Amino acid sequence: MALRNCASCGKLFDAPSSSIRLCLQCEMDDQKQFDKVKEYLKEHATATVIEITKDTGVGRKQIYEWVRTGRLDVAGIHDLGLVCEGCGESINTGRFCVQCAARMQQDAKRLLAGQKPQSGARREKKTGFHVADSIVRRRRDD
Numbered sequence: 134m135a136l137r138n139c140a141s142c143g144k145l146f147d148a149p150s151s152s153i154r155l156c157l158q159c160e161m162d163d164q165k166q167f168d169k170v171k172e173y174l175k176e177h178a179t180a181t182v183i184e185i186t187k188d189t190g191v192g193r194k195q196i197y198e199w200v201r202t203g204r205l206d207v208a209g210i211h212d213l214g215l216v217c218e219g220c221g222e223s224i225n226t227g228r229f230c231v232q233c234a235a236r237m238q239q240d241a242k243r244l245l246a247g248q249k250p251q252s253g254a255r256r257e258k259k260t261g262f263h264v265a266d267s268i269v270r271r272r273r274d275d
């Protein structure tokens with residue numbers, strides 16, 4: 134038994150073991166919240182974190198904390214609240230949504246294709262004749 138501050142409310146309490154970080158009151162609240170989320174996930178298998186927080190009142194940070202500590206199974210959550218870095222659309226995995234990933238692939242391809250001409254090509258573009266000339270030359274080279 135040792136006196137320590139509750140990790141949640143900061144109140145000094147008598148901890149029966151060093152692994153206990155919450156006072157009895159907060160521990161009970163925590164368990165209640167956890168059960169609520171667990172129950173909610175049972176009924177809403179495809180719930181997103183946003184939906185969970187909205188419907189159970191449990192904070193997003195708390196849910197991430199449970200996932201991080203392995204208390205909550207990440208596979209049970211349809212959407213962890215990840216958003217596409219390209220358009221902000223919510224996604225399940227990775228950094229980009231399908232559309233943005235496809236678009237970026239296209240862009241990359243186009244970029245790659247655009248880099249093919251020799252370094253002098255950009256300068257030659259200023260006059261139509263030289264562009265046509267360079268295209269013909271490139272075609273012949275191929």
Ligand SMILES: [Zn+2]
Pocket residue numbers: 139140141142143144155156157158159160
């Ligand atoms: Zn407490």
Ligand SMILES: [Zn+2]
Pocket residue numbers: 217218219220221222229230231232233234
């Ligand atoms: Zn996107």
